[in-house]
Amino acid sequence: MPRGVYIHIPFCLSKCPYCDFASRPGKFSGELEQYLSALQTEISQRAEGRATTVYFGGGTPSLCSAAQIKTLMDALAHNLRLSPQAEITLEMNPATMALSSLAAFRQAGINRLSIGVQSTSQRSLRLLGRTHTALQARTTIQKARRANFTNVSCDLIHGLPTQSQEEFQADLNTLLSWEPDQISLYALQLEPWTPMAQQIQNKTMPQPDDDLTAKMYEWARAVFLRKGFIQHEISSFSRPGKTCRHNLLYWRGDPYLGLGAAAHSYEQGVRTWNCSDIAEYIQKVSKGGQAQAGREALEGRKRKAERLIIGLRLTSGVNKQKMRHNFGKDWKKEFVKAFQDMKQAGLLMENSEFIRLTPRGMLLADVVSRAII
Ligand code: SF4
CATH class of the missing domain: 1.10.10.920 (Arc Repressor Mutant, subunit A)
Structure with a gap:
């Protein structure tokens, strides 16, 4: 049975106003080192058996250097059997492009990139509070190809406040012209405590239009299918053979091990999750303890x-x-x-x-x- 490993890197350059993920910005280089060291300890405590996929998600895992990712990969290889065809994904924020060498990530064992493009329009990127430009996103894809990445996925958000159908169509057409292997198309979802949701509540930003968002999705789906993309899941459109195997494993109910702060694991109907506070995670794991904060047996x-x-x-x-x-x-x-x-x-x-x-x-x-x- 396929089995996945998820590794959470909870640090970002800054916090996007729509984001509800377990991540935080700040000056963290010392803390990142401590966190990665705790991760190695947790790998030695919990990684075992065989894995068919590894996924570095966040947060912004591309804030780590290739050497740091390699250290984590070595720790995994030491504790479990990685299948020779394992899919190993790293989420990448185009804003970190200058920090890292994509060729070095490739050498560290990463063979799939998931790039947080989100939009190819400067206006939408500003609205989303993203710190990268469309040009940086495009350059990241080009660099990935030069570094021999043959599986490059891009995230795109639609249904933004004030976004018109024409803007979205231009946005998607531009992204398609950059030739990614997969596009994950997400509608903007806002939890009430995020700054963007509060702006909408205060009426300083208009509410996204649900009907228009649905129309954008239907239009995009038709375009993807016409262009030969395969839809495996509601938001996932990929070239044949390029669907994210790690995500397929979640959707099919296969087991996965989640490592790091806030990471969730699932096996045989039992879900467990780690504490989400980074300092607490480091402290518990570094002392040889468990970071687990909860467990639920689904019956x-x-x-x-x-x-x-x-x-x-x-x-x-x-x-x-x-x-x-x-x-x-x-x-x-x-x-x-x-x-x-x-x-x-x-x-x-x-x-x-x-x-x-x-x-x-x-x-x-x-x-x-x-x-x-
Ligand atoms: S880069 Fe991603 S994880 Fe980090 S704040 Fe923005 S949306 Fe959230």
């Missing part, structure tokens, strides 16, 4: 519901045979009414093998999730 209806909600994000949907195998022949009983309602609403479809979202259901996946819960 019964809850476990089935979670499997359905995550699995339905895949365009292939949820395999009914697999559900029967994992949960017994009556697995569907508790969801019959929800499935009926969602099918009537045109959000869900079912055949003898799969249950999956319709194209409209992909736009309203939250509605389907709420019905299933």
Whole structure:
């Protein structure tokens, strides 16, 4: 069975006003060193068995030097068996481009880059509070190709306040002209405590238009499919063979080990997570203790519901045979009414093998999730 390792690097150059991830800015070089050393300790405590994917996420992992990433890779290789074809991804902020050599990251074992482009429009980048330019994003992709990265993914956000359909179309067309292997297309989601959500609440920034956001997504999806991209998941469009295997593992319910502050792990229906405070993480792990802050055993209806909600994000949907195998022949009983309602609403479809979202259901996946819960 595929098994992934996620390594969280919780530091950033600055905090983007829409961001709710476990990350923080600041002058941290001393703390980064201590954090990486704690990570090595946690790797030696918890990494074992075999891994098919490794994902350095954040935060901004590209703030680390290639030598620091290599040290973590060596620690992993010392404690577990990395499959020879392992996919090893590093998230990269174009603003850190000058700090690191992409060729050195490649030599450290990274073979896939996930670049936080977010937009190719200067106006949108300013609105998002990003500290890089569109040119830096483009140059990062070009440098990645020169450094022999054959799998380069880019994140793009749509549905920004004041963003028009025409602006978004230009944005996506520009990104496509840079020829990434995968584009993850996210609608802007704002948690109420983020500065951008507060600006909207104070009416100093307009609310994004949900209908327009849906229209942008539908337009983009049609463009991707016309251009030969494959959609594996609601927001993920990739060239054949270039889909992120690490993310596929999350969506399929396969096990993964999360290392670092705030990192989550999952195995056999049990989810655990580490403390999110960086200083607490360093202190606990450096003293040989565990950083685990919580544990939840998913059972019964809850476990089935979670499997359905995550699995339905895949365009292939949820395999009914697999559900029967994992949960017994009556697995569907508790969801019959929800499935009926969602099918009537045109959000869900079912055949003898799969249950999956319709194209409209992909736009309203939250509605389907709420019905299933
Ligand atoms: S770079 Fe990414 S993780 Fe860091 S603050 Fe911005 S959105 Fe959040």
